Amino acid sequence: MKEPVAMAYVNLYGVLGCIPQLCRLDEDCRHILSGLKKPVALCFEVKGGPCRTFRFTREGCEITEGDEGCNAKMRFFSPEKFNAFIDGGAPGMPVKHPVRTIVFLLKVFAKLAERLTYYLRPTPEQLSDRAFFEKNTLLTLYTAAGAISALANTDSISRISAGNTPDGEISVGIRDTVSVTILVKDHVFATVDRVSAAPRAVMEFADIDLANGLFRGEVSTINELCKGRIRLAGMISMIDNVNRILDRVSVYLA
Amino acid sequence: MSRFPVYSHEKSRAWFDRALKVIPSGVYGHLGPSEGLFLPIENWPLISSRAEGTYFWDMDGNRYLDFMCAYGPNVLGYNDPDVDAAALEQLRRGNCTTAPSYKMVECAELLVDTVASADWAFFMKNGTDATTFSVMLARAHTRKKKIFFLRGYYHGNDQWAMKADYPGILPEEVANNVIVPWFDLEAMERAYDEAKGDVAALIAQPYDHGNFYDNRCASKEYWAQVRKFCDEKGMLLIIDDVRTGFRLDLAGSDHYYGFKADLICFCKALANGYNMSAVCGREAYRATASSLSFTGSYWMSAEPFAACIACIEKMKKLDTPRLFREKGTRLTDGLVAAAKEYGFDLRVSGEPALFYLRIADDDSLMLHQEWVAECVARGLFLTSHHNHFLNAAVTDEDIRLAVDIAADAFSVVRERHPKD
Numbered sequence: 001m002k003e004p005v006a007m008a009y010v011n012l013y014g015v016l017g018c019i020p021q022l023c024r025l026d027e028d029c030r031h032i033l034s035g036l037k038k039p040v041a042l043c044f045e046v047k048g049g050p051c052r053t054f055r056f057t058r059e060g061c062e063i064t065e066g067d068e069g070c071n072a073k074m075r076f077f078s079p080e081k082f083n084a085f086i087d088g089g090a091p092g093m094p095v096k097h098p099v100r101t102i103v104f105l106l107k108v109f110a111k112l113a114e115r116l117t118y119y120l121r122p123t124p125e126q127l128s129d130r131a132f133f134e135k136n137t138l139l140t141l142y143t144a145a146g147a148i149s150a151l152a153n154t155d156s157i158s159r160i161s162a163g164n165t166p167d168g169e170i171s172v173g174i175r176d177t178v179s180v181t182i183l184v185k186d187h188v189f190a191t192v193d194r195v196s197a198a199p200r201a202v203m204e205f206a207d208i209d210l211a212n213g214l215f216r217g218e219v220s221t222i223n224e225l226c227k228g229r230i231r232l233a234g235m236i237s238m239i240d241n242v243n244r245i246l247d248r249v250s251v252y253l254a
Numbered sequence: 255m256s257r258f259p260v261y262s263h264e265k266s267r268a269w270f271d272r273a274l275k276v277i278p279s280g281v282y283g284h285l286g287p288s289e290g291l292f293l294p295i296e297n298w299p300l301i302s303s304r305a306e307g308t309y310f311w312d313m314d315g316n317r318y319l320d321f322m323c324a325y326g327p328n329v330l331g332y333n334d335p336d337v338d339a340a341a342l343e344q345l346r347r348g349n350c351t352t353a354p355s356y357k358m359v360e361c362a363e364l365l366v367d368t369v370a371s372a373d374w375a376f377f378m379k380n381g382t383d384a385t386t387f388s389v390m391l392a393r394a395h396t397r398k399k400k401i402f403f404l405r406g407y408y409h410g411n412d413q414w415a416m417k418a419d420y421p422g423i424l425p426e427e428v429a430n431n432v433i434v435p436w437f438d439l440e441a442m443e444r445a446y447d448e449a450k451g452d453v454a455a456l457i458a459q460p461y462d463h464g465n466f467y468d469n470r471c472a473s474k475e476y477w478a479q480v481r482k483f484c485d486e487k488g489m490l491l492i493i494d495d496v497r498t499g500f501r502l503d504l505a506g507s508d509h510y511y512g513f514k515a516d517l518i519c520f521c522k523a524l525a526n527g528y529n530m531s532a533v534c535g536r537e538a539y540r541a542t543a544s545s546l547s548f549t550g551s552y553w554m555s556a557e558p559f560a561a562c563i564a565c566i567e568k569m570k571k572l573d574t575p576r577l578f579r580e581k582g583t584r585l586t587d588g589l590v591a592a593a594k595e596y597g598f599d600l601r602v603s604g605e606p607a608l609f610y611l612r613i614a615d616d617d618s619l620m621l622h623q624e625w626v627a628e629c630v631a632r633g634l635f636l637t638s639h640h641n642h643f644l645n646a647a648v649t650d651e652d653i654r655l656a657v658d659i660a661a662d663a664f665s666v667v668r669e670r671h672p673k674d
Contacts, residue, residue: 160418199618226295236291
């Protein structure tokens with residue numbers, strides 16, 4: 001069962017959470033942002049749920065927690081309303097610089113969201129294009145990594161896994177390609193887009209093809225572990241718990 | 255320069271690949287690469303060809319000095335001649351029969367004579383059967399719902415014993431589980447109040463021998479307090495002695511810690527590898543035990559009973575708990591000294607018969623995993639996450655060999671990670 005509050009966190013920290021990476025990886029997104037006349041800091045505030053600000057410049061996007069410094073803001077009166085918006089429903093209520101907010105939402109953000117959907121919901125034909133395949137894999141990794149922390153902090157089942165995870169940094173990545181870090185402190189998770197200097201646990205896929213196959217459920221994790229193509233090291237109890245949460249991620253993102 | 259050659263595993267690997275085609279995970283569970291944490295898998299023997307005493311051989315003919323003992327069942331040594339002779343003799347007489355063999359009665363009598371808290375014995379096949387039976391019995395007896403567990407618990411694979419975040423487990427199946435910390439009676443009291451007294455039992459291992467962290471032994475004082483708490487609240491005290499049973503004390507680990515369990519679960523060391531488990535209980539619970547609908551096709555097979563009788567008699571003769579304490583202490587002292595020689599801080603915790611190891615130089619266990627992998631690659635079978643086990647076939651020469659291989663592995667790891 002999906003819990004609306006947890007879903008809202010998955011949407012904001014997982015799905016929309018990979019917009020900075022999307023803006024880095026996708027030429028079209030870079031082009032969209034290059035047309036910005038001045039920086040826009042768009043906040044999504046969900047009543048009874050998350051609140052984050054996406055700071056767009058011509059160079060890209062960064063996300064900060066809360067609404068500090070935002071110059072455009074959308075308020076959603078419930079997690080359900082925000083989740084409906086992500087599924088293509090009505091936007092929330094613009095509560096700060098309404099005109100700027102609506103214009104940015106329609107003219108810029110909607111286009112970025114389209115590109116995100118393009119990468120995260122691919123057709124088999126699109127995946128046969130190697131460049132697309134690689135971007136799809138990386139963005140799926142970022143989305144899943146963000147969703148892991150979102151669920152660890154909010155989903156009632158994932159909270160059990162988080163409650164059994166000791167403190168430290170968990171490195172999740174693809175060898176020689178990408179690595180994200182999940183920070184765990186007092187059973188609260190945060191995903192950050194950086195390489196961990198001192199991970200307490202490591203889960204590393206041998207290459208992009210393996211990662212994609214795993215994300216799409218086309219290859220067996222155990223088989224690949226047995227082939228030595230998934231490297232695990234360190235506090236494996238941390239990895240075990242992350243994998244249990246990952247199982248919940250697939251429920252939420254299905 | 256390493257003094258012990260690193261094994262190769264081509265044939266074992268080929269067998270494992272065959273297994274992968276017909277068995278999910280190839281080897282699932284704690285004996286397999288995933289739960290067994292074969293990191294990296296290349297260093298581990300995957301499939302064995304034979305075993306004897308404290309050694310087993312893989313499909314490539316590599317010999318392993320084994321301090322996991324099949325995760326416990328090997329208590330006297332693989333292929334113990336006395337146990338095997340008793341089992342084979344019983345096979346000739348009859349094994350799985352319509353009327354159970356008299357060996358079952360003899361076996362129950364022996365357990366009642368041996369286990370201090372036992373007035374009766376009930377047989378099944380695995381540790382999980384024993385713990386499930388005990389929890390059912392506690393609920394049937396008290397007519398209460400909730401069960402207390404101590405943090406870091408493992409009581410088998412039935413749904414009730416798992417957690418809501420495990421695949422295939424429904425939250426409803428574990429809704430009556432209450433987890434309380436070890437060594438904290440006040441927390442237990444609070445949990446009892448929160449449960450409004452609807453608590454059937456506490457199920458616990460005799461000490462905190464969880465995975466991935468230093469094991470913590472209990473004290474007689476702690477268990478006396480817990481016993482008193484359960485008595486006052488009308489809760490059953492179930493001791494899960496599946497892992498520790500007969501390795502600390504032949505009269506039961508509750509006896510070792512100076513108290514009497516209401517129900518005590520045995521499995522691993524019961525019959526030196528022959529398949530059976532048992533719950534022993536106090537008189538007050540005999541009638542409830544009789545009332546439970548709980549049985550299985552092979553639960554009264556006679557061969558394991560014959561093996562169990564021979565095994566317990568031999569353990570008594572050898573005084574295996576004393577043996578394990580002495581050998582465990584000698585072995586771990588040697589390992590710690592070898593670690594020190596190469597500048598590693600190897601910590602030993604838990605009871606010597608079931609020692610847990612951890613290199614404390616980093617908190618990620620990566621260094622420890624590296625060392626364990628180098629030990630295994632040279633024929634000393636250890637694990638990086640779980641307590642170890644001793645068996646009675648371990649000789650002083652085996653201990654010397656273990657320390658030599660361990661030292662060699664330390665030298666390899668030190669060469670890879672020179673000290674600043």
